[in-house]
Amino acid sequence: MDAKETEAMLRGQVAIWQNLFGFADSMALKCAVELGIADIIHSHGRPITLDQIAASINESSSPDIPSLARIMRLLVRRDIFAVHRQLDSGGTLYGLTHSSRWLVTESESNLAPMVTMQNHPLQQAPWHYFAQCIKEGGMPFMKAHGVELWEMASMNPHFNKMFNDSMACTTKIVMQAVVLAYKDGFTSIGSLVDVGGGIGEAIAATVKANPNIRGINFDLPHVVATAPAYPGVEHVSGNMFESIPAADAVFMKWILHDWGDEDCVKILKNCKKAMPEKLGKLIIIEAVLQPEGHELFDDVANIMDLVMFAHVSGGKERTEMEWKNLLAEGGFPRYNIIKIPAPYYIIEAFPN
Structure with a gap:
């Protein structure tokens, strides 16, 4: 091999180590x-x-400082925290960066619950079943635990809270971008049902910014049971595969990516039934995959596609063409895609 090829092979080895x-x-x-x-x-x-x-670490009278230093050393290399040198003593100070500010729990923009959720052993275990599922079929979460994620949440209160908290924290962040980017789209809506709305963070943020809207938060009974009260929001329990409460418009955030195409069509047809035939509108917050894209969140969206594979049956992120075909089959032949500063897009779709 010449020097250029040798250098390329060496960089290839480094890439394997880093991914390993x-x-x-x-x-x-x-x-x-x-x-x-x-x-x-x-x-x-x-x-x-x-x-x-x-x-300041709680519940520890004698923390292992050398081990803590090793953790911080890697996180500084990853720009999660910053190092500042004390000019007088030459000592080391640790500060926040634009990354670690997203981990401050009192902040409205706080991703700490998502870090906890996605790195919990119950969520990590399915990733070890990828190869088996590719060879044999099946769903990694089911292979790992013998139940689907939604069943795990219904029977495990700790997991259910952890999941709901992680969804709520990301909802706050994304809804800030949605409410700002789509403010004109909400003005003509009298009632809005959030399908699979969790504990109601998304619909609450929407109603707060648009008091003209009567909000309905719709989810499974065990989810709605833990939802707090919000001004202008009614919590309704049910199953989106059976029926959806009637409203002028239907809102869904990170719902359709949890399901395969056949299930999504069922949900979309129920959405169409829930809204006025001519004036209804569907508002979806989902990723639009750019497999070869290099914009800010394109890599995150492609990783999220594997999260869907790991955790839910048939779930996946979709390209624009896949969305176009899915929406048309579900009864929404017209759509617009609106870009927002988040890993997701606003997709508005119309039944005529």
């Missing part, structure tokens, strides 16, 4: 969330020493 140990990044991130490191630094209002971080 890719889990180390997520485990270090999970550790930081569990220890509340971002919150500790934020509470001081300035960069602080490792000893100060260790002294």
Whole structure:
């Protein structure tokens, strides 16, 4: 091999090593969330020493500071935290970055519950079944646990809360972008039903920004049972495969990507039945895959496609052509795609 080929092979080896140990990044991130490191630094209002971080870790009278230093070293390399040198003593201070600010739990823009959820052993186990499912068929989550994710949530209160909290935190972030980008789209709506709305964060944010809307949060009984009260929002339990409460428009965030095409068509047809025949509107918040795209969130969307494969039956992210075909089959031949600063898009669709 010439020098150029040798260099390329060496870089290829490095890429394999980095991907081989890719889990180390997520485990270090999970550790930081569990220890509340971002919150500790934020509470001081300035960069602080490792000893100060260790002294603020709850439920520990003697934290292992050398091990903490090793965790922080990797997270600094990943730009999750920043290092500042003390000019007088030469010591090291640790501060927040634009990344770790997303882990401060008192912030409205807080992804810490999602870090906890996606790195929980129950969520990690299905990833070990990819090859088996490709060879034999089946769903990784079912292979790992013997039940589907939704059944796990209904029978395990801790898992159910963790899942709902993770959805709620990401909903807050995405809905800020949705409400701003789609403010004109909500003005003509008198009533809006959020299908699979979880504990109601999305519909509550929409109604708060648009008091003209009567909101309906619609989800399974065990989900709605834990939903708090919001002004202008009614919680309704049921099954979207059977029927959906009537409203001027139907809203769905991260619902259709949980299901295969056949199930999605059933849901879409029920959405169409729930809205006025001529003036109804469907508002979907979903990824639109760009397999070769290089924009800010394109890589995240492609990773989320594997999250769907791991956790739900038939779930997947879709390209625009796949959305076009799915919507048409479900009774929505017209659609628009609106880009927002998030890993997802607004897809508005019409039944005529």
